[in-house]
């Protein structure tokens with residue numbers, strides 16, 4: 001058994017490369033954070049890996065079920081940070097901070113990214129040589145065969161594969177960053193819905209109080225003979241309607257709050273501690289609105305899904321070379337064998353040592369089909385990039401339109417509809433003063449005014465929801481979630497050396 | 502309020518541009534009135550003499566004599582009438598006001614009336630109660646073509662009998678009268694007349710009703726029954742001038758009705774006789790004393806009495822809602838309803854809400870609550886003893902001992918001789934044991950018999966079935 005310097009050299013290269021491809025200690029979170037930078041409110045931080053958490057690692061074995069407690073898997077300082085945020089009424093930005101730090105779904109995704117990274121490092125590190133042992137006997141001879149072999153294509157393509165895997169990880173990182181942004185958008189939407197529902201609930205509570213007063217006054221009217229039972233029943237119906245609407249508003253507010261606490265990953269006492277501001281943020285002024293002209297360019301420049309697919313295209317183009325080498329020399333093998341044959345009668349042994357290089361003859365397949373496949377994949381990659389770019393442009397336009405229209409509608413509600421409703425209410429009071437209308441007519445007008453206030457609240461909420469979508473469409477990813485569809489295609493892509501055979 | 506405002510002015514000249522120039526050259530200059538105050542009686546400057554009438558919150562149209570013919574010029578036009586101070590209504594009228602100016606002539610006068618139409622639609626003038634040639638009767642389509650906008654027509658006839666008359670359109674009249682197109686016509690007797698007494702005070706007024714939506718300015722012309730502004734000469738109390746008389750003056754009041762309902766006109770403190778209708782002077786044998794006379798739709802009544810009782814006497818339509826300002830007609834009665842604990846709740850949603858009507862509506866007279874713009878309040882007017890709670894067809898007859906013969910000015914509130922005003926009883930108190938209804942819907946002393954099987958069905962507070970059940 002002689003060692004060849006070439007083999008030694010190859011092994012050294014492997015070791016060196018394996019050293020380069022160590023696992024990222026933070027599970028690539030800093031890379032994710034780099035992508036989300038500027039796209040999240042200041043002070044937003046990703047959770048540190050749960051395994052790094054001292055208190056959790058030290059937890060006694062008997063409390064393994066404690067891991068199911070949604071409040072406990074975070075490191076202690078996360079919980080303290082969330083508690084500090086919850087001490088004040090939570091605004092939209094803080095809701096995003098809490099969600100990013102605290103949402104278990106995101107934590108799962110980050111952990112998966114770390115796991116992917118580890119797998120990548122592993123796939124690049126371990127290229128195990130093969131050992132072949134054989135024992136053959138016939139009537140007069142016994143033969144032992146030992147062969148140690150090394151697929152040298154793995155070795156030759158290692159730099160390519162390392163680079164390609166790096167790209168793959170970068171893409172996975174970009175996708176995780178998109179998930180972070182989607183979660184941030186979800187948190188904002190849930191917050192807006194919860195605050196608006198709470199505001200609407202208050203309006204309905206006021207409505208109900210007034211309807212109860214009207215119903216009670218009607219009851220007293222009937223009691224002294226001024227109302228018939230039918231007239232009283234009519235006012236009672238108003239009261240019953242108000243009660244039903246109040247119940248629905250209460251349910252809607254509770255469900256919206258539940259949705260918010262779930263998105264923020266809050267549970268138990270923390271969910272109880274969550275307080276919200278009494279009102280939605282006011283509408284921005286017209287001059288502070290985001291202009292629509294730069295929307296498409298911004299989306300193409302900023303969106304992470306577009307970036308990921310552009311990276312994909314680069315990777316695929318780079319891989320076209322690998323595919324050719326792999327196709328031509330995919331089965332190239334280098335082996336060293338030591339065969340021992342022993343004559344059974346004489347006990348004479350004979351040893352054969354030697355090297356064996358297996359080269360496939362590209363007689364029928366000069367790599368044409370493999371490179372055609374690679375080229376097709378390049379086309380697919382390019383088309384997907386075009387498709388996503390098209391979607392990004394279209395979404396930039398349509399979400400800007402929705403945003404602008406939502407502002408116009410909300411502004412109309414506040415600048416025109418509410419003053420009109422208030423004016424009608426004031427006039428109703430004047431008419432009541434002049435004994436032109438009754439208390440119940442006045443209450444009916446007040447109900448319609450209060451409903452107008454609730455509608456105005458909805459319009460402001462819709463504006464801010466449209467703003468969240470626009471923000472995501474311009475700088476993050478598709479708010480409709482459709483852009484994530486090609487992801488499964490990407491996941492089927494395997495390593496190039498095992499492709500095409 | 503005694504001042505006259507004659508504007509033969511710029512507005513007339515500008516608007517006259519649409520009128521045929523050649524025709525205009527022969528026309529008497531139209532005279533216009535800008536004030537809704539009562540003008541001083543117009544003493545006849547020429548022609549046969551007569552004692553002029555006083556048009557409450559109105560005026561008499563001046564004329565010119567032309568070859569022995571009295572020529573008047575009426576201009577039908579949109580006007581803004583001050584129905585009460587601060588309450589203006591867009592109307593259609595004549596020569597700046599609604600009602601139009603009173604036309605006063607003497608029995609036997611030859612009268613030529615130029616009528617210029619400045620309305621957006623055609624019109625005519627019907628001379629209600631006159632004997633005249635059929636073609637002068639002013640029924641559009643029947644006796645004459647309509648007067649198109651911008652056109653001037655001439656009516657000419659002789660005042661063939663004395664009496665109290667009116668003029669109003671007979672073209673799209675439902676709309677035009679709902680908009681205030683009307684005026685008085687008085688034909689004075691020529692010298693002494695056996696059935697027409699000489700009077701010291703002669704007042705004339707037209708009854709008109711409008712429906713003006715609170716907060717608006719133009720009457721709803723489609724309304725047929727549910728009016729809310731009840732007027733003497735398109736004015737409402739307390740903006741209607743008082744009728745003033747020196748003690749023992751003989752007073753005549755002429756009332757014409759151009760509303761869609763009758764009005765029992767009632768005078769306090771005196772008896773009067775109806776001395777004339779639009780048919781002419783009432784024969785003496787047909788007169789009887791009254792304190793109220795019903796003036797039916799389209800009728801005129803002329804009442805006379807001696808104002809011998811000093812004081813401030815109410816003079817009004819006896820339909821109580823005709824002495825009210827605008828109010829809702831679909832309001833539940835709140836009397837006796839306990840509001841405790843509810844007002845605050847309602848104020849949560851209507852911060853300016855105030856309780857009203859719990860004790861009746863008289864509270865309204867004392868309250869000064871903000872109303873919609875240009876809205877005449879339901880109750881208004883204050884007297885020397887407090888809120889009068891009146892608005893609409895109400896004014897006062899003010900009889901005073903010391904008053905100039907031609908003094909029509911408001912002499913102020915009556916100063917009652919000592920001991921002649923109703924006062925609080927300060928003697929023994931009311932016997933607390935007197936029968937008294939305490940529970941609503943239950944007659945005092947009624948038998949409390951309950952029908953078997955029905956006891957549980959009675960609504961709380963509803964009359965007990967036994968109260969009106971004899972079985």
Ligand SMILES: [Cu+2]
Pocket residue numbers: 763764765818819820823894
């Ligand atoms: Cu009346």
